Amino acid sequence: MRRVAVVGIGQSRFGELWEKSFRDIVIEAGVEALEDANISGEEIEAIYVGNMSGGRYLAQEHIGALIADYSGLAELGIPSVRVEAADASGGVAFREAYLAVASGLYDVAIAAGAEKVTDVGAELAIDIMSSSADREWEYFVGATLPALYALIARVHMKEFGTKEEDMALVSVKNHKNAVKNPKAQFRREISVDDVLRSPYIAEPIKVLDSAPISDGAAVVILASDEIAKKLTDTPVYVSAVTQASDYLSLQSRKDLASFKAVKMAAKKAYKLAKIEAKDVDVAEMHDSFTIAEIIAYEDLGFCEKGEGAKMIREGETEVGGRIPVNVSGGLKACGHATGATGVRQIVDLVRILRDGIVDAETGLALNLGGTGATAVVSILRR
Amino acid sequence: MVGIVSYGTYIPAYRIKAEEIARIWGENAESIKSGLGVYEKAVADIDEDTATISVEASREALKRCGIPSEEIKAVFVGSESHPYAVKPTATIVAEAIGANRFCYAADLEFACKAGTAGMQICVAMVKAGMIKYGLAVGADTSQSSPGDALEYSAASGGAAFIIGENETIAEVKDTLSFTTDTPDFWRREGMPYPSHGGRFTGEPAYFRHVYTAAKEIMKRNNLSPEDFSYAVFHMPNGKFPTRVARMLGFSSEQIEQGLVVRRIGNTYSGSSLLGFSAVLDVAKPGERILLTSFGSGAGSDAFIFEVTENIESYPREPKVWEKIERARYIDYGLYAKLRKKIRMV
Amino acid sequence: MLPRFWRKIKYRYRLVGSYCENCGEYYHPPRNLCPKCRRKGSIKEVPLGSEGTILSYTVVHDAPDDFKLQKPYVVGLVKLDCGAVVTAQICCKPEEVEIGKRVRAVFRKYSEEGEDGIIYYGTKFELI
Incomplete structure (x- = not known):
């Protein structure tokens, strides 16, 4: 190669x-x-x-x-x-x-x-988004895509004490970052309160925890x-682009508070790029729902399992933090043009590295399909 | 001898009180309660219908007797609120309980007596040697036009009976039907709610048929009301069954145990069968029970049952009256949503 | 959608699934191939029992058209006592559901293809 x-x-x-x-x-x-x-x-x-x-x-x-x-x-x-x-x-x-x-x-x-x-x-768009999970055994019972992420969030909250406020912080950070991105859909800041007061889509996931379609x-x-x-x-x-699969439906997975495909793709990517998680300077992540970004911190090895919420709380992923995440605004604030998102992440990562938007040499992009049955990890270096 | 091998019941948890319905229509709840003899009624949830009620009651019946589901070779579901106008409920029930694929199956409709009609068919098929076990269900999620007097009574619920010859808990000593063409209550094809003949539903319809059927079955078996521990009559309201019991010479003690209508309303095809189930819940070996259903249109099916020793070891929990106690009260707004009186376009 | 629903009606109405005689794992919906043993596996159809424990849950407020009348409704992951996990609605008030609560299978209506379409029945769970 x-x-x-x-x-x-x-x-x-x-x-x-x-x-x-x-x-x-x-x-x-x-x-x-x-x-x-x-x-x-x-x-x-x-x-x-x-x-x-x-x-x-x-x-x-x-x-x-x-x-x-x-x-x-x-x-x-x-x-x-x-x-x-x-x-x-x-x-x-x-x-x-x-x-x-x-x-x-x-x-x-x-x-x-x-x-x-x-x-x-919008109704049909929700229906179409839900075809990324198991149509016959998940959506059939009314488990929409947000509902499935809510099931994941609930387990993470129970196991690790992650709070709705922590998830809100992801949204707040990504909105703040998007202000500087002329291509982003939502270029305005929001507060934790705005997120917490937005209506539930599928508890504990709220409107402002969710990326727009x-x-x-x-x-x-x-x-x-x-x-x-x-x-x-x-x-x-391009140092590595790896892809891994997991069970299509949540019910078949052993660990609901983690994306196995992310762990596997990341492990392979780090090996191919000959780096470790700590060498990543900046990352674009798949925050289709805020909980997904928190879990990704853990699965990518940016922190210990269960400490994703702590990472966002302590500002480690903000611009200026240890590993700025979603400097572009992420899916939440850039917008989530489903099939385009994975390429948009690369566009932004190249922009960030090449144009020096943050001081970084090595960047990582994580793109998820559905509830994580497909994960793609790309590592780019300038 | 052919008889009941097992039974199961289902009463939805939601209830609406007469006071709540009266509040909406500006009527006097007290006079309705005393006039109708119905204080509250069972309301099906949005995801409950005649098929789900039938399946739940049938599963309870199967669980209680422990017969493998493949041994059920006949399924008859009696209802006037089958979910489909064309396409049987019986196939849904047969599939959901895992009945034998070589299974006699059909839906029955005879207003409120289609459940007992199914029992008669199963009794005949067992006697004829066509089947070992048959399942007869009476269940309804009956509809009533908003503001109509029926709204205080039209309720949801059902009961299922496994009929066979082995290990019966109650033997069917005799059964007969009295049938005439009497249009006291009907629903034309395509109409959402039934219509009725008002006071015409009384004398020429309910009383004539129930009285005649009950009288005749006792006469041809040389029995009189004193020979029965319990009597159960169809319960369109609380008044009719008590009055017909009096006309026939039964005491209020004989009918009290089966008088479930005051608390759950008229569950149509499930009505007399839920009353009968409540009686089986407490019946002792050797006791005789008279059951007489009524279906508008019109006809009555009468049965004489004799409880056997097997009932002693037969699991009867949870009992019908316990299920009646498990109530969740709802307001008219939720009731209107559940009964799809809100049109979603 | 009609043949697609009908094809698996048995497994929607009843908790019947797969058991791998090689590894002892249970699956719902049924699988043709054991994901642990693949070709070495030996799949058999078995009843999965009707009771289990809630692993996770959500209360859905933003419901698809077919579920509008039911909202808010509870969706959960239920681990059956045999170990198989199913995704299903839980028939209870939103404030009653909790991780770890015991549930039992019930037969309920899920949705329908409009007023003139077929009705989709299936398995839900109620709190014990």
């Missing part, structure tokens, strides 16, 4: 993009990435696009071909593959593109992620080391 670098990043704004179609936002992000990489497009040899549910949001399948077409790459006839792993689709697409370049098959490949959710009503697209251009050096003076190298 050879060395691979990110040479270009692009992203649409995340949010309720009423005037923009699925195609519009993909092209917007794609063109921005091409400009960022300073290439014209003919160099691209393959496209991997993460998309969770085009079939249900847009009644549009064949997303790979659609994107190749509207990116103006149909003329070149390059392969374009849609990748699906619920809201880890973007992370998995990034991994596929990375593997394709690392293997030597291609010199330049695109990892894209896109979701257009606001063309359907958003429109958005993100694109990353990957290139071999050789090409990267020609294109840019500031390549960000």
